[in-house]
Amino acid sequence: MYAFAYDKPATLADALQKIATGGQPLAGGQTLIASLKQRLAQPEMLVDLAGVADLAGIRREGSAIVIGAMTRHEAVAGSAEVQQAIPALAALAGGIGDRQVRAMGTLGGSVANNDPAADYPAAVLGLGATVHTSQRQIAADDFFQGMYATALEPGEIITAISFPIPAKAAYAKFRQPASRFALVGVFVAQTAAGVRVAITGAGNGVFRHPGLEAALAGSFSPEAVDGVAIDASELNSDLHASAEYRAQLIKVQTRRAVAQARG
Numbered sequence: 001m002y003a004f005a006y007d008k009p010a011t012l013a014d015a016l017q018k019i020a021t022g023g024q025p026l027a028g029g030q031t032l033i034a035s036l037k038q039r040l041a042q043p044e045m046l047v048d049l050a051g052v053a054d055l056a057g058i059r060r061e062g063s064a065i066v067i068g069a070m071t072r073h074e075a076v077a078g079s080a081e082v083q084q085a086i087p088a089l090a091a092l093a094g095g096i097g098d099r100q101v102r103a104m105g106t107l108g109g110s111v112a113n114n115d116p117a118a119d120y121p122a123a124v125l126g127l128g129a130t131v132h133t134s135q136r137q138i139a140a141d142d143f144f145q146g147m148y149a150t151a152l153e154p155g156e157i158i159t160a161i162s163f164p165i166p167a168k169a170a171y172a173k174f175r176q177p178a179s180r181f182a183l184v185g186v187f188v189a190q191t192a193a194g195v196r197v198a199i200t201g202a203g204n205g206v207f208r209h210p211g212l213e214a215a216l217a218g219s220f221s222p223e224a225v226d227g228v229a230i231d232a233s234e235l236n237s238d239l240h241a242s243a244e245y246r247a248q249l250i251k252v253q254t255r256r257a258v259a260q261a262r263g
């Protein structure tokens with residue numbers, strides 16, 4: 001580690017002012033503290049968002065569930081509101097990392113970080129959610145821009161995410177057993193805008209699969225997945241799994257997610 005300033009503002013305005021002058025937002029520190037230790041990030045000031053009460057919380061707004069950026073994974077997993085409206089989202093949050101990670105990790109930190117194997121980006125994209133920031137609202141389809149890259153501009157922070165309540169949805173994650181991140185995770189949803197399928201862990205960032213979406217729009221059944229070809233040429237290959245293995249896992253996990261969503 002090295003010397004840096006630390007501040008914990010109580011208002012969003014104060015936090016934004018400090019971030020505008022070079023401070024880096026700190027959520028639960030689950031990624032950022034490790035990055036500081038490895039000197040992958042060297043901010044001069046950390047702006048702890050935990051003091052801004054308005055950034056945490058879960059509420060229903062019409063046909064959507066709105067979750068504050070600083071809401072911890074365990075709060076989403078344990079929320080009666082989320083469990084009732086979007087059980088797939090509560091289950092996804094409950095399957096992130098371990099107890100300690102869920103107690104500290106946040107929705108905003110996970111989505112801003114956009115780890116290519118993270119779970120929340122699959123739900124945000126799969127449900128066609130809207131990312132609310134300190135400056136604007138960004139549709140999920142425009143937000144994720146590849147490995148650790150998002151549409152956020154310097155000084156802009158996520159304040160909340162609005163998840164439309166789907167008719168049916170489920171998330172099927174095949175865990176990398178050591179890290180518990182997704183080797184492949186598939187989020188399927190029947191939404192007002194049609195069937196959406198978002199895949200994490202398999203490529204250089206979360207992505208939708210038009211072939212699976214078209215097949216499931218025709219018939220929302222596990223069998224509909226069988227005839228869909230998954231191109232392995234742009235998938236990750238590493239010591240954990242080859243691209244071909246990940247392609248096969250996408251089909252298996254999609255079938256499982258659809259079966260689960262149908263109940």
Ligand SMILES: Cc1cc2nc3c(=O)[nH]c(=O)nc-3n(C[C@H](O)[C@H](O)[C@H](O)COP(=O)(O)OP(=O)(O)OC[C@H]3O[C@@H](n4cnc5c(N)ncnc54)[C@H](O)[C@@H]3O)c2cc1C
Pocket residue numbers: 024025026027028029030031032033049069070095096097098101104105106107108109110112113117118119120152156157158159179180181182
């Ligand atoms: C051991 C371990 C296992 C894990 N397993 C999983 C897993 O299975 N699945 C999974 O999805 N994730 C997993 N994670 C990641 C975890 O879920 C955290 O959400 C993630 O690390 C981000 O942490 P954080 O919310 O504490 O954000 P921080 O680490 O505090 O911040 C992360 C980044 O986001 C920025 N940031 C934070 N909040 C905001 C905001 N509101 N607006 C803009 N930028 C912001 C920070 O500046 C920083 O760059 C794991 C992490 C660990 C350490």
